[in-house]
Amino acid sequence: MSAGEMDAIGRRARDSVPYLFPEHISEVDRLDVQHYAIRAEIQGNYLAPLDRPQRILDVGSGTGQWAFELCEEFPDAVVVGFDLVASKANAPANYCLVRGNLLQGDGLPFADDSFDFVHQRFLVAGIPLQSWPEAVRRLVAVTRPGGWIELVESSYEVNPGGPATRRLFDLIGAAASLRGLDGTGEVGRRLPDYLAAAGAGAVQAGTLTVPIGEWAGRAGSLGAADFRAAASRLTDVVESELGVDRDEYWELIATALQECEQHRSRYVIPYAYGRKPPC
Numbered sequence: 203m204s205a206g207e208m209d210a211i212g213r214r215a216r217d218s219v220p221y222l223f224p225e226h227i228s229e230v231d232r233l234d235v236q237h238y239a240i241r242a243e244i245q246g247n248y249l250a251p252l253d254r255p256q257r258i259l260d261v262g263s264g265t266g267q268w269a270f271e272l273c274e275e276f277p278d279a280v281v282v283g284f285d286l287v288a289s290k291a292n293a294p295a296n297y298c299l300v301r302g303n304l305l306q307g308d309g310l311p312f313a314d315d316s317f318d319f320v321h322q323r324f325l326v327a328g329i330p331l332q333s334w335p336e337a338v339r340r341l342v343a344v345t346r347p348g349g350w351i352e353l354v355e356s357s358y359e360v361n362p363g364g365p366a367t368r369r370l371f372d373l374i375g376a377a378a379s380l381r382g383l384d385g386t387g388e389v390g391r392r393l394p395d396y397l398a399a400a401g402a403g404a405v406q407a408g409t410l411t412v413p414i415g416e417w418a419g420r421a422g423s424l425g426a427a428d429f430r431a432a433a434s435r436l437t438d439v440v441e442s443e444l445g446v447d448r449d450e451y452w453e454l455i456a457t458a459l460q461e462c463e464q465h466r467s468r469y470v471i472p473y474a475y476g477r478k479p480p481c
């Protein structure tokens with residue numbers, strides 16, 4: 203298949219999705235900043251107790267940075283990224299991207315029981331609230347018995363938070379809800395339920411937090427850069443769908459960041475992982 207045909211498939215796949223974040227080259231930088239902020243927090247790339255996985259799937263792989271690092275950590279493994287859009291250039295030799303839409307068809311385009319580890323991070327802006335149980339069922343279906351599934355998600359919460367930050371999240375949540383996406387943080391709270399309902403056992407859940415602001419040194423600078431970039435990328439959505447003036451919105455982002463600095467706030471990131479029962 204030619205690169206042009208691949209792009210056409212990618213465009214068609216994108217046209218039929220509710221994904222909140224617009225496609226733009228700066229989104230690559232934002233996703234990588236976000237990745238480094240989380241990696242600094244957990245001192246690694248996953249939480250499940252993996253034992254030398256041979257086949258790894260990253261659903262909604264974005265730039266591919268997480269998957270590229272798994273390729274390095276597990277050089278004998280094959281790591282597959284699955285996304286609407288292409289990954290960054292210079293992928294490791296043991297990385298492979300499959301382009302497609304998680305929400306289309308009857309399931310993921312992989313055989314059942316075929317991955318040792320299935321990871322999905324930050325898809326709350328792409329999977330409608332009502333589709334979450336089915337989406338997680340699809341992840342569990344392609345995991346081999348005894349393999350692990352890990353979900354890491356965004357929330358609408360910084361802790362402690364101030365009024366501007368709350369209003370900012372309320373606006374973003376309202377825009378998300380208009381598209382049928384989670385606008386309140388329900389997905390993050392229900393991650394363990396989705397896994398259990400899809401048949402996973404040994405489910406563990408908790409929250410990570412990423413500091414926002416210079417008060418926390420380099421990790422906080424990364425967190426603040428991601429917060430600013432993510433909120434800014436939604437300017438057009440908030441303006442067109444909620445009628446909020448863009449200058450007012452940018453002022454709100456700046457005030458929210460000041461609040462995070464003053465309160466020493468941390469962004470809350472819910473996670474859950476579970477194991478497909480061994481045969």
Ligand SMILES: C[S@@+](CC[C@H](N)C(=O)[O-])C[C@H]1O[C@@H](n2cnc3c(N)ncnc32)[C@H](O)[C@@H]1O
Nearest residue numbers: 221233262263264285286303304305323324328
């Ligand atoms: C916020 S990014 C997260 C990327 C990566 N998981 C990370 O943590 O850096 C969400 C990704 O999900 C992809 N995505 C959104 N909706 C999707 C769908 N229906 N099927 C496949 N991928 C989707 C987007 O293209 C984007 O690359």
